[in-house]
Amino acid sequence: MAGLTDLVRSERLALIDFLEILAPDEWAVPSLCAGWTVQDVAAHVAWSPSLGPLEAAAVALRAGFRMNRVNEDNARRWSPQGPEAILEQLRVDAAHDLRLPGTTEKMALTDVVCHAVDIRRPLGKPRRMNAKAFPIVADHLARTRWPATVVLGGNPRARVAGVRLVADDLDWARGAGPEVRAPAEVLLRLLAGRRVAFGELHGRGAARVDERL
Numbered sequence: 001m002a003g004l005t006d007l008v009r010s011e012r013l014a015l016i017d018f019l020e021i022l023a024p025d026e027w028a029v030p031s032l033c034a035g036w037t038v039q040d041v042a043a044h045v046a047w048s049p050s051l052g053p054l055e056a057a058a059v060a061l062r063a064g065f066r067m068n069r070v071n072e073d074n075a076r077r078w079s080p081q082g083p084e085a086i087l088e089q090l091r092v093d094a095a096h097d098l099r100l101p102g103t104t105e106k107m108a109l110t111d112v113v114c115h116a117v118d119i120r121r122p123l124g125k126p127r128r129m130n131a132k133a134f135p136i137v138a139d140h141l142a143r144t145r146w147p148a149t150v151v152l153g154g155n156p157r158a159r160v161a162g163v164r165l166v167a168d169d170l171d172w173a174r175g176a177g178p179e180v181r182a183p184a185e186v187l188l189r190l191l192a193g194r195r196v197a198f199g200e201l202h203g204r205g206a207a208r209v210d211e212r213l
Helices: 002-020 024-028 038-050 053-062 067-081 083-096 105-123 133-143 148-152 184-191 206-210
Strands: 164-167 173-175 179-182
Touching: 002 038, 002 083, 002 105, 002 133, 024 038, 038 067, 038 083, 038 105, 067 083, 105 133, 105 184, 133 173, 133 184, 164 184, 179 184, 179 206
Parallel strands: 164 179
Antiparallel strands: 164 173
C-alpha cells in the first residue's frame, strides 16, 4: 500500500533527523527497552529490515526461535558499529523501503514508531505522534495476539479489556467501557508494554488499567 510505504519512510526519516543531532553521551542513555541503550535500539531499527530470508532464518535458529532473544542478540551484534554506521543503514532502509522478511508494512511502521518513543522518552525529548501513523500502529498493537505479544511484554488486549481508550491530542478512540484518557504517546506505551507511570492515565477507567500494570 503506497500510503503505508510513505508513512514508514516518513517516520524513518524523522527518526534519522532526530538521531543526527544527538550528542555522543545521549547515544549511551538507557532506552525504554530494558537493558538496551539508545544506540542499541537504533541499531535494531537500522539493521533488522536489512536481513535477507536466509540470514533471518539462521538468526532465528541460533536463538531457538525466541523472538526476544533474536532481537537482543542482533542489537548487541550491530550496536558496536557506532552511530555513523547506524545512521547510514537507516538511510538505506528509508531509501529502499526495506523490511524484515515475513513482516507487513504495518509491522514495519509499528517498529519504527514504537522504537522512536523508546529512544525519545528517556532523553526527555518526546515528539507529538503522527496523526496518520498513530491510529494504524495503535490498532495494530491492540489486535496483536500470541506469540507476537511476547515482544510486547504480555497481551495488550488484556491490559485494556473493559475500557475505552481515548487520545487527548488526536482523533482516536478504541474499546468499550469507562474511559481512559491520555496523550497518544502514553497510550502507545501502554499498548506496546512500555512503562506508564501512575497518574499518566485519566478518566473513570484509569484505576482499572493502573492495577494491571
